[in-house]
Amino acid sequence: MSVGTRTIPGVRVALVVTADGGGVLCPLAEDGSAVGPVLRVPDAVAAVRERERADRPRWVWASTAETYPKLLAAGVRVDRCHDVELTEALLCGHAGRWGEPRGLGAALARLRGWPVPPDPPARTKELQPTLFETGEAALPGGVDPLEALVEVHAEQQRRIGGVALPGRFRLLVAAESAGALIAVEMGATGLPWRADVHDALLVEMLGSRSAAGAPPRRLGELAERISQAFGDHRMHPDSPAEVLRAFAKAGFKLSSTRSWVLREVDHPAVPLLLEYKELYRIHVAHGWSWLASWVHSGRFRPEYVAGGVVSGRWATRGGGALQIPRKVRGAVIADAGWKLVVADASQLEPRVLAAMAADHRLAAAAGDGDLYAALAADAFDGDRARAKLGMLGALYGQTSGGIGPLLATLRQRFPAAMNYVEHAAQLGESGALVRSHLGRTCPPASVSVSLEGSEPAFETAATDDRKALSAARARGRFTRNFVVQATAAEWALAMLASLRATLRELGEAELVFFQHDEVIVHCVEGNAERVVTAVHDAAVTATRLLFGDTPVRFPLAATIVDCYADAK
DNA sequence: AGACGTTGCGCC
DNA sequence: AAAGGGCGCAACGTCT
Known part of the structure; x- marks a missing residue:
């Protein structure tokens, strides 16, 4: 069946899937302006399949979580997308308007100065309707969904161009959107699980x-x-x-x-x-x-929620996929003739800090081996446990437990890195917002904290002061950790997206699990070594994408195993 | 009965 | 003296 999409120009294609499975497509230029006619097709899946085969455009749609499962169920995978909903959340956050409704309807309403409708409730796997839904219900009556999509996307591209570091933010939007694709794919594939x-x-x-x-x-x-x-x-x-x-x-x-x-x-x-x-x-x-609830046909299929955590980490809905206890990992076993490649980024967060802060001394000390062991040899008389405790204390803002001397040592040896997190903490304490390397912005404090202006008129004033101070400190610990955790999440997403692209070329290799800094690939035995290489390449690519020619190394330890419990 | 908050522990 | 970041989940307790 030919739908003629091959002839449509444009590096992006806006897509709306209608309730009857039909599609409305419109080719777009990079800036979001339409560069071709609107095309209506009776079969959206077929149209996407054909266009994807032709030149793999970046699909622009309201919500990956809503649209992609249906394409995937019909066997259609896409390379790239721009998720309007996730992008809207990133842009609103960057503008300090965190937590506003992010759906297409809300974005359009803001754009046109209409009353902003709340987001429709998130749909869980169990409640998926059988037919396509496009979020049309969330749009005011009389608004053409494709028109709304094109208009909001163009505005998003304009807003992205207006942020402080647009190049980085573009990468963030691409990574977040790729993450949404991967989350859907991984949820559909499932983790091999022997009941x-x-x-x-x-x-x-x-x-x-x-x-x-x-x-x-x-x-x-x-x-x-x-x-x-x-x-x-x-x-x-x-x-x-x-x-x-x-x-x-x-x-x-x-x-x-x-x-x-x-x-x-x-x-x-x-x-x-x-x-x-x-x-x-x-x-x-x-x-x-x-x-009984979560494992069917030899697979554990959790629902991953890309962008589900304020720091950019994924969340899951049901199944507790990000908390699989070590004691049951023995049930994660590759199919016959297949292998698991288990890879995790070693000490990702300290390395991210070294790169963000451009702390060359920390980069050099870390090298590409065991960062904590190297740190211990460098500054802690070989005591790895103390080196780790000190570094984690610096990342989390811990001060108790006698780690003061450890922090002092780190401050002396790696002033750039320590100043970086101290500064993020100070910003948080003073009520300011902080951003990740690519521009993800932390949410504001839910309760505004003011250190000034408290009237010491009654005896409760001292208590109030203490409370305010304690809340400010907590806020500082949050912002301190946010800049590192959120950037680590960005690195991991970039790595994952790069790895996914390589695995698609390789074939017979699929991403089956992802948890913050750890990824599992299920592949035919003959591909395992190539997957290990792909994993290492993906780490290099992610590092270059985020940090250019940083001297910081991000080793990704990959092992080929039959059983998850046998990794590391 | 259901909503909501707390406790305690699993993972990073 | 203390002042440890982010989550999900199940059970329990309290309120409505």
Whole structure:
């Protein structure tokens, strides 16, 4: 079937998919102006497939999360897109108007000075309708969806050109949009997951399953022994309140039942409780009911939410995909004849800081090996644990736990890097906004914090001052970490997008998992070595895209394994 | 009963 | 003396 799209010029193509599966397309120039006629086709999927085959334009659409699953379900993958919704959120954030409705309807309303409608509620996987939906419902009556899309996109391109560092922001928009494509693809592909192996792991840890409603055998036994340790006082070990009461009866006043609090208590129930907590956690969070809800046909298919975290990290909806406990990773096993390539960026955040701050001394000290070991040799008398503690303290704004001397050492050895995070913290404390390397902007403080102007008239004033100071410090820790975490997320997205492009050329290799600084590729055995090379190349590409010719190295450790648990 | 906040722990 | 960033999830407690 020919829809004639090959003849349409334009590096971008705006696309609206209508409820009946038809499509409306319009070729655009880079600046968003239409450079060809609007084309109506009866089959949007076929039109996209054909145009993609021809010259892989950048698809401009309202929402990747909304449109792409349907294309993908029909077997159509696209190379690039511009996600209007995600871009709108980035632009609003950059302008200090964080959290405003980001949908096409809202963006158009702002543009035309109309009342801004709220975003339609996010649709979850389970609630996906069977037909295409284009967000038309979110547009005021009488507005042509394609017209709205083209108009908003052109305005976005203009706004992008007006930010302080437009080149970087363009990269951010491209990376965010690529991330949205990958999130949909990865959610559809799923992570190879052997339910039989998972079940065996659970039985090994928790004991066999009991009758419905009853805990697994070992959990039940532990609960029984815990009760005995409290003098046959019947209790639920998973209820913090009951545990506190039981300890109080035994003469221990505890501030909480956190494991590090329990560890300090000399009582026979403590080791049993600690073991119970660990197993109970596995049972409720990644036990048999998780397995039944989330693993089907040998795949764990979580729903990834690109741009779901303010720092640009992904979130997930359901399944807890970003918190897979190490103890169940043994169930992640490659298909027969296939391998897993597990790659993670080593100490990504300190390296990102070194690059952002152009701290050549930190770059040189880090090299391309174990950053903390190198730092330890360089400044901490070989004590790697202290080097790591100090660096993480600097990134998170920690001051307690006796790390003061460590921070002092770092400040002395790497002033550029330390000044960078200190400055970000000061900006946050004074109420200013901070941005990532590519221009993602932090949200404003929800409660405005003012250090000045408090009237010390009553005795509560001192308390208020303390509260305000504490809130300002918390804000400073947030902005301090934001600049690094958000830039690390950008590096990871750029790496992922580059890797995806290479894997498409390679074939028989698919991205199956991504978590902040770690990626898993599932590929035929014969491709594994090439995938490892692709991973390393992607790291180099991402580094160059973000930081140009920085001396900072971003090693990406990749291992070829059959089972996720065997990596690192 | 349902909304919402808190606790505690999993991951980075 | 303390003052550790970002999430998701399940269970519990409180309010409505």
